[in-house]
């Protein structure tokens with residue numbers, strides 16, 4: 393029984409690794425599958441040193457969803473290991489802000 397348990401633990405490792413988000417294309421697929429419109433990937437203007445320029449972040453539109461839908465999407469994304477910055481309201485000290493959106497980033 394112990395060997396069987398070990399076997400299942402070892403089998404779970406690649407599944408865990410392959411389900412991780414690796415770049416912005418995974419984030420786009422994630423957002424679009426849930427009906428969110430991607431407004432920015434690697435282009436556009438972002439803060440200096442932004443993960444957008446490294447191909448590790450996207451922005452999605454929030455105005456076409458209710459707050460509750462957006463909150464559920466944030467929870468879903470975080471459960472998938474995605475870093476989410478809620479920019480529905482301009483964050484203090486943020487020099488570049490393009491309007492209400494969510495910023496999704498690969499960890």
Ligand SMILES: [Zn+2]
Nearest residue numbers: 449450451495
């Ligand atoms: Zn962003």
